[in-house]
Amino acid sequence: MKKADIGLIGLAVMGQNLALNIRDHGYKVAVYNRTASRTEEFLAGVAANSDITGCYSIAELVAQLPRPRMVLLMVKAGQAVDDTIELLRPCLEDGDIIIDGGNSHPNDTKRRVTALSEQNLLFVGCGISGGEEGARRGPSLMPGGNASAWPHIRPIFEAIAARIDGQPCCSWIGPHGAGHFVKMVHNGIEYSDMQLIAEAYHLLRVGLGLDTIELAELFKRWNEGPLNSYLIEITGRILDVREADGLPLIDSILDTAGQKGTGLWAGIEALQLGTPLTTISEAVFARALSSRRDERVLASTLLSATTRSPEKVDGDSVTALHDALYAAKIISYAQGFMLLRDAAEAFSWQLDYRNIALLWRGGCIIRSIFLNDIAEAFEAENHLQNLLLAPFFAGQLGKAQAGWRKTIIVGVELGIPLPALSSALAFFDGYRCPRLPANLLQAQRDYFGAHTYERTDGPRGTFFHTDWESFDTPHKDRHD
Numbered sequence: 001m002k003k004a005d006i007g008l009i010g011l012a013v014m015g016q017n018l019a020l021n022i023r024d025h026g027y028k029v030a031v032y033n034r035t036a037s038r039t040e041e042f043l044a045g046v047a048a049n050s051d052i053t054g055c056y057s058i059a060e061l062v063a064q065l066p067r068p069r070m071v072l073l074m075v076k077a078g079q080a081v082d083d084t085i086e087l088l089r090p091c092l093e094d095g096d097i098i099i100d101g102g103n104s105h106p107n108d109t110k111r112r113v114t115a116l117s118e119q120n121l122l123f124v125g126c127g128i129s130g131g132e133e134g135a136r137r138g139p140s141l142m143p144g145g146n147a148s149a150w151p152h153i154r155p156i157f158e159a160i161a162a163r164i165d166g167q168p169c170c171s172w173i174g175p176h177g178a179g180h181f182v183k184m185v186h187n188g189i190e191y192s193d194m195q196l197i198a199e200a201y202h203l204l205r206v207g208l209g210l211d212t213i214e215l216a217e218l219f220k221r222w223n224e225g226p227l228n229s230y231l232i233e234i235t236g237r238i239l240d241v242r243e244a245d246g247l248p249l250i251d252s253i254l255d256t257a258g259q260k261g262t263g264l265w266a267g268i269e270a271l272q273l274g275t276p277l278t279t280i281s282e283a284v285f286a287r288a289l290s291s292r293r294d295e296r297v298l299a300s301t302l303l304s305a306t307t308r309s310p311e312k313v314d315g316d317s318v319t320a321l322h323d324a325l326y327a328a329k330i331i332s333y334a335q336g337f338m339l340l341r342d343a344a345e346a347f348s349w350q351l352d353y354r355n356i357a358l359l360w361r362g363g364c365i366i367r368s369i370f371l372n373d374i375a376e377a378f379e380a381e382n383h384l385q386n387l388l389l390a391p392f393f394a395g396q397l398g399k400a401q402a403g404w405r406k407t408i409i410v411g412v413e414l415g416i417p418l419p420a421l422s423s424a425l426a427f428f429d430g431y432r433c434p435r436l437p438a439n440l441l442q443a444q445r446d447y448f449g450a451h452t453y454e455r456t457d458g459p460r461g462t463f464f465h466t467d468w469e470s471f472d473t474p475h476k477d478r479h480d
Helices: 013-024 036-044 058-063 079-091 106-117 131-137 147-160 178-207 212-222 230-240 262-273 278-290 293-302 315-347 353-359 370-380 391-414 419-431 438-449
Strands: 006-009 029-032 053-055 070-073 097-100 122-129 140-145
Touching (some): 029 036, 053 058, 070 079, 140 147, 178 212, 315 370, 315 419
Parallel strands (some): 006 029
Antiparallel strands (some): 122 140
């Protein structure tokens, strides 16, 4: 009997769909799940009459594989990955490959790459995006870690990945935790995209009074232009769904959003690297605020606001909101790539930003026509410091700016929260500002803590301190 080409551990929905995807592309798969009944159900159900081999111990799974053995872990991120590695390790030999396909923290991946390398085992942390459907039909794959593993896993990974213009949405990202870092940034952008769309929906529904039928049609039209994307597409579909009583399903869904942590991780990494990831961070905070529903309901009865009545919908307001959403989306992606660039510098990675944009075009949740523009910007200038400096994006922001500002004003006047849309505009204004008020911050820091400051008329890197109390200022006596 022919041995399996790859082993897969973990038969939740993602693991099952990946196993079926691998099988569909002509590769033989051996599978194992800690709970044997799930393996049996899988083999008797969607995998019935296939050549997928079910195994009931890790040793049996490993025995099915030729060297170098390749084992894909589709288990819960965290301790479960380490526990599974410990069970696998005694069964493996030098040069064998372990691939973690979960949403692991990049630092955990880096630790595992180093530890297993010392034991002559190759470890890969692979970001996988696309959800259940992507896993089954073609995900976006972001592998990184021990580069010696790539030639062995590449044929299978490129075969099962989504394809755009004939090219697989899969490429080697870099060493250590680079693959999972890129997936983390992808998820941060996903958080932001979703929040921006939700804010647009809120303003349209509450502020402009559109019903769900009108909204569904509007999002479908938007999906035919520069906002074309998977998330805009499914938003139109969601708003079309009715329950048995004919009422919109969306109105029966509780307004508390969950999260699994990758957006939070992106925010933490940004803080540590000094990256102004404001739009993505606001999206994370918005989910946190949504979870405080009882407090919000109470506050709605106690806290009033001076706002005007909702306005009648008109074409100009809708166009302005379209432009605001497009502009804020540009900012969100620009900030995501800023974080990638800062991480590359901090960790000595050689990231291919054009390639990253290309592999996000298919299979993944943030796939959109917009990514072609990003890829073209990096192709024109590989060392582009920021997407906002690319002529195309600078021009697009210039065109959208009036509508963007109008939308924020309308939201403020109506008392409708637009945290991601407005933080994106604040970032844009801050980024294009040649002189920020940080000079006052530095003066304050030097006043109370002697933290020193640099001068505009001195060379960078030369620091000064002032004895502020010694100055005889015109208003000093008033405060003494």
